Amino acid sequence: MSRPLDLRGKGQLADKTFGALAIGAAALVLLILGMIAITMTNRALPVLRHMGLDFFTSSVWSEHDNQFGALPFIWGTIYTSVIAVVLAVPVSLGVALFITQIAPPWLKRPLVYLIDLLAVVPSVVFGLWGVLMLAPHLNRSFLTAGIILAIMIVPIITSLAREVIETTAQADKEAAYALGATRWEMINAAVIPHAKGGLVGAVMLGLGRAMGETIAAALVIGSSAQIVLSPFKSGDSMPAVIANQWGEASDLQKSALIGLAVTLFVMTIIVNLIASRIVQRSMRKSRGT
Amino acid sequence: MQQLVSALDLRPRRTWRTTKNTIMTVLLGAAVVAVAIPLVLVMVSVFAKGGSILFKSFPDFLTKDIPPTRAAGPGMGPAIVGTLMITGMATLIAVPLGVMGAIYLHEYGGQSKFAQLVRFLAMVMTGVPSIVMGLFIYVVWTLNFKLQGFGGALALACLMLPIVINASEQMLKLVPNGLREASYALGATKARTVLTIVLPAASSGIVSGSLLAVARAAGETAPLLFTIGATRVLNTSLFHGDDTALSARIFENAKEAVANAQERGWGAALALVLLTFTLTVVARVITAFATRRK
Amino acid sequence: MVVDSAKPFPTSEPPATPTRTAKPNVPEMRPSMLEALMTAPTVYEISNLDVFYGAYKAVRGVNMTIRKNQITAFIGPSGCGKTTVLRCLNRMNDLIAGARIEGKVVYHGVDLYGPDVSATEVRRRIGMVFQKPNPFPKSIYDNIAYGPRINGVRDRKKLDEIVEKSLRGAALWDEVKDRLKSSALGMSGGQQQRLCIARTIAVEPEVVLMDEPCSALDPIATARIEELMRELKQKYTIVIVTHNMQQAARTSDCTAFYTAELDKTGQRFGQLVEYDVTAKIFSNPSDTRTENYITGRFG
Numbered sequence: 112m113s114r115p116l117d118l119r120g121k122g123q124l125a126d127k128t129f130g131a132l133a134i135g136a137a138a139l140v141l142l143i144l145g146m147i148a149i150t151m152t153n154r155a156l157p158v159l160r161h162m163g164l165d166f167f168t169s170s171v172w173s174e175h176d177n178q179f180g181a182l183p184f185i186w187g188t189i190y191t192s193v194i195a196v197v198l199a200v201p202v203s204l205g206v207a208l209f210i211t212q213i214a215p216p217w218l219k220r221p222l223v224y225l226i227d228l229l230a231v232v233p234s235v236v237f238g239l240w241g242v243l244m245l246a247p248h249l250n251r252s253f254l255t256a257g258i259i260l261a262i263m264i265v266p267i268i269t270s271l272a273r274e275v276i277e278t279t280a281q282a283d284k285e286a287a288y289a290l291g292a293t294r295w296e297m298i299n300a301a302v303i304p305h306a307k308g309g310l311v312g313a314v315m316l317g318l319g320r321a322m323g324e325t326i327a328a329a330l331v332i333g334s335s336a337q338i339v340l341s342p343f344k345s346g347d348s349m350p351a352v353i354a355n356q357w358g359e360a361s362d363l364q365k366s367a368l369i370g371l372a373v374t375l376f377v378m379t380i381i382v383n384l385i386a387s388r389i390v391q392r393s394m395r396k397s398r399g400t
Numbered sequence: 401m402q403q404l405v406s407a408l409d410l411r412p413r414r415t416w417r418t419t420k421n422t423i424m425t426v427l428l429g430a431a432v433v434a435v436a437i438p439l440v441l442v443m444v445s446v447f448a449k450g451g452s453i454l455f456k457s458f459p460d461f462l463t464k465d466i467p468p469t470r471a472a473g474p475g476m477g478p479a480i481v482g483t484l485m486i487t488g489m490a491t492l493i494a495v496p497l498g499v500m501g502a503i504y505l506h507e508y509g510g511q512s513k514f515a516q517l518v519r520f521l522a523m524v525m526t527g528v529p530s531i532v533m534g535l536f537i538y539v540v541w542t543l544n545f546k547l548q549g550f551g552g553a554l555a556l557a558c559l560m561l562p563i564v565i566n567a568s569e570q571m572l573k574l575v576p577n578g579l580r581e582a583s584y585a586l587g588a589t590k591a592r593t594v595l596t597i598v599l600p601a602a603s604s605g606i607v608s609g610s611l612l613a614v615a616r617a618a619g620e621t622a623p624l625l626f627t628i629g630a631t632r633v634l635n636t637s638l639f640h641g642d643d644t645a646l647s648a649r650i651f652e653n654a655k656e657a658v659a660n661a662q663e664r665g666w667g668a669a670l671a672l673v674l675l676t677f678t679l680t681v682v683a684r685v686i687t688a689f690a691t692r693r694k
Numbered sequence: 695m696v697v698d699s700a701k702p703f704p705t706s707e708p709p710a711t712p713t714r715t716a717k718p719n720v721p722e723m724r725p726s727m728l729e730a731l732m733t734a735p736t737v738y739e740i741s742n743l744d745v746f747y748g749a750y751k752a753v754r755g756v757n758m759t760i761r762k763n764q765i766t767a768f769i770g771p772s773g774c775g776k777t778t779v780l781r782c783l784n785r786m787n788d789l790i791a792g793a794r795i796e797g798k799v800v801y802h803g804v805d806l807y808g809p810d811v812s813a814t815e816v817r818r819r820i821g822m823v824f825q826k827p828n829p830f831p832k833s834i835y836d837n838i839a840y841g842p843r844i845n846g847v848r849d850r851k852k853l854d855e856i857v858e859k860s861l862r863g864a865a866l867w868d869e870v871k872d873r874l875k876s877s878a879l880g881m882s883g884g885q886q887q888r889l890c891i892a893r894t895i896a897v898e899p900e901v902v903l904m905d906e907p908c909s910a911l912d913p914i915a916t917a918r919i920e921e922l923m924r925e926l927k928q929k930y931t932i933v934i935v936t937h938n939m940q941q942a943a944r945t946s947d948c949t950a951f952y953t954a955e956l957d958k959t960g961q962r963f964g965q966l967v968e969y970d971v972t973a974k975i976f977s978n979p980s981d982t983r984t985e986n987y988i989t990g991r992f993g
Contacts, residue, residue: 120812136500205431233619323529578828587818
């Protein structure tokens with residue numbers, strides 16, 4: 112087949128259009144995040160102008176008096192998330208260690224599926240169960256919310272912990288066994304020190320998830336804006352109060368609720384950033400890159 | 401030769417160390433049980449209570465409109481249709497955009513500064529609480545276009561987008577580079593190579609990753625609370641008038657002190673759980689089928 | 695093997711051969727054949743080619759002429775630029791971030807790296823077969839039809855013809871004619887590589903570049919492909935990179951020998967040492983480095 116030697120090429124338009132669409136789609140991520148930051152902060156300005164920095168430090172939240180202090184909700188969010196993490200971490204680590212070190216091969220797969228199943232159940236279903244089955248016995252309180260949140264973050268912490276634990280070098284494990292260690296002693300000597308960094312990161316990711324979780328908390332936390340230390344008292348958290356009060360909120364109140372959302376946004380992003388930095392660094396160290 | 405070692409006793413011994421080992425093993429096993437208990441309790445409640453209303457009045461529960469709170473009787477039809485339509489629209493928006501974004505990251509951007517930034521921000525975006533997404537869409541869309549199903553779809557799409565981007569990029573990475581080289585060497589453009597060689601090779605992974613994202617979106621409540629409003633009757637349009645969905649309905653009914661409403665809540669929970677489980681199982685089956693073929 | 699009862703164990707005797715290995719066998723070259731080789735039309739004219747990866751000058755100062763319907767072999771130890779130069783001949787190096795060239799690669803009078811030249815067009819006329827067979831995860835038929843379809847061939851009958859012609863040209867037709875619709879991944883390595891060759895010639899390129907096409911294959915598959923190359927050279931111009939000197943000696947008309955050197959700053963770079971008719975390279979090379987390589991002193 113002889114062709115005149117013209118190497119200029121045609122049909123470049125389709126190729127270039129495709130490339131442009133691809134860049135556009137990727138740029139959406141930037142666009143959306145940027146718009147979230149800008150528009151939400153913009154909407155929160157009215158209440159910030161009204162309250163000034165008291166928005167973050169006052170614990171008085173009253174629609175009637177147009178006073179909006181976010182402190183009880185910031186406290187509630189942190190408190191329930193900490194309770195959730197305290198409850199979830201030992202269980203998650205235990206499950207992760209069990210699956211990776213103790214379970215015989217035939218048991219591993221079903222256990223992993225079990226954890227996956229837990230992750231798939233929508234949070235609102237946990238909330239429904241919590242409010243109708245758990246709350247009658249435990250009352251709505253920080254603790255009840257913490258328990259529900261704990262159940263929901265166990266899958267994330269477990270699967271990340273499993274990944275980190277599995278990067279333990281076989282050689283280290285064998286060294287411990289060769290010295291006559293029992294299985295638990297080997298875990299203590301070889302697995303846990305190696306996985307420490309990654310485990311911390313996994314825990315923080317769970318914390319970030321618990322902080323942002325709305326529905327389960329909204330249903331069982333009790334909705335009273337108070338700062339108390341007792342976990343058995345009822346309280347409120349940022350996402351919960353937004354969900355519960357939005358329906359009948361006045362304009363200024365809506366602005367205040369959006370202000371809470373912005374605060375929550377910033378807090379969860381910071382926690383997640385720290386968490387992923389820690390996990391990345393520990394994975395890099397353990398792989399030796 | 402002198403006897404150096406006394407009779408070699410290698411029987412297992414009971415010491416504090418071995419006891420501690422056994423205790424720890426039991427504790428770790430207890431952790432597994434601790435996880436299984438709530439899962440089992442929740443599932444039992446959902447299937448028992450939800451099952452009773454679902455099957456007692458089959459198919460009314462699936463087709464009838466939602467009765468007023470105090471009234472007895474089944475009916476979640478509008479919510480089921482709502483969930484399917486809203487989640488379906490969110491999928492139509494998020495999956496093509498997410499896959500194109502992943503194509504940019506892997507096939508065009510590589511390690512460039514812009515690509516690294518997008519990857520980082522996509523990871524940040526997965527951590528944004530769903531309630532923030534809901535309020536965001538309320539501010540930019542609902543305030544202008546009123547409460548409608550489409551707003552909910554937009555909010556869910558924002559949640560799904562970074563998940564689809566991440567999962568799809570991982571799948572694109574798995575396609576061997578030799579295939580791309582063979583295509584380029586035959587004189588194919590990048591667009592043609594990606595569309596006819598790379599995407600088909602990565603398709604099973606992308607599909608199953610997307611199904612998991614859909615399952616996650618179907619279960620979300622918070623983004624819908626601010627964007628779709630509420631209604632008891634069937635709304636077949638995403639663009640006109642209030643809509644409802646299973647997740648939002650469950651939330652409403654959970655707050656009611658009325659037994660009838662709570663009963664319907666359990667039924668809706670069962671329907672939602674069946675939907676998300678089915679999507680997840682299909683995703684896993686696709687993955688297993690694809691790996692077996694290789 | 696007969697055992698001599700008087701001398702059951704071999705006695706050691708001093709070998710009567712010289713201390714270095716013999717050079718690979720190359721058929722005698724008659725003067726008329728030589729003249730035919732040197733006067734065939736030019737396909738590529740490569741002048742002062744330098745290849746850069748970012749700031750690193752990986753290959754320096756390549757000058758050579760590649761002629762029509764010949765097999766040109768690039769030989770030399772690992773990492774001395776053979777594949778890099780090969781990939782410049784169809785602009786495949788463009789795909790590597792930071793790769794660029796200085797100098798000229800002129801194909802039928804056109805500078806391949808000129809401003810108006812589209813890399814995609816270049817690759818439609820110059821085909822490439824890779825070291826590891828890379829058939830698409832599609833049917834055998836669709837693998838071969840891929841190239842023609844890109845060029846706009848839609849007619850079913852025409853595609854059938856092209857598929858059969860290409861498979862015959864790659865000596866694969868008889869083995870697969872009954873299972874054209876089955877997956878290409880179900881074939882052996884040697885068959886897959888012949889499929890890749892068929893796929894390449896389906897678009898009727900003028901040149902076929904081959905990057906160590908036999909290194910992942912067993913000796914029998916290798917022999918079949920070498921036989922195929924001799925047939926293919928009647929229609930196509932072939933440039934092949936090979937680690938196997940004997941293969942170059944057996945099959946090629948001209949051979950280019952590359953080696954790696956260290957420059958003043960201690961950086962390693964690839965360089966063309968000698969380029970000549972194969973018979974001459976293997977019987978009477980001009981450069982000592984070439985001589986050392988082909989007699990097995992290094993590499």
